[in-house]
Amino acid sequence: MSQTIAEQLQAQTASLAAARAAVTQQPTAGLPPGKVPWWSVTDAMTISASILLFGLLVMVLATWALRHGIAAGLVLRLFGMLTIIVLAVFLVVAGYDSQQIAPVTGLLGTLAGYLVGRSVQEQPKV
DSSP, rough: OOOOOOHHHHHHHHHHHHHHHHHHHHGGSSOOOOOOOSSSSHHHHHHHHHHHHHHHHHHHHHHHHTTTTOOHHHHHHHOOOOOOHHHHHHHHTTTTHHHHHHHHHHHHHHHHHHHHHHOOOOOOOO
């Protein structure tokens, strides 16, 4: 009645192979045989990382512009809008669905409206 260790190991190996086959088949579940999905997890991770690197580049450029005497209000608007765009695109590319993105998109839209609608007052020159 008791199984030997070799038999137990063989049974575990067989169940692991079956699980691997099921996971391998899952991304193509709705596709015809032989058809490869056009969007993989690796693609999404690569594009998400690229978008975040672009966002970092935007932050570096905004810092450079601020240090070189460009008006702070203009840099804030540019930096804010580009950051909002980068974050929104990242959320879409990262694979979140519409129910998860909706509240964040609303918040990002509110921030964008504030940045665009806010008037920058000139300081009186003395």
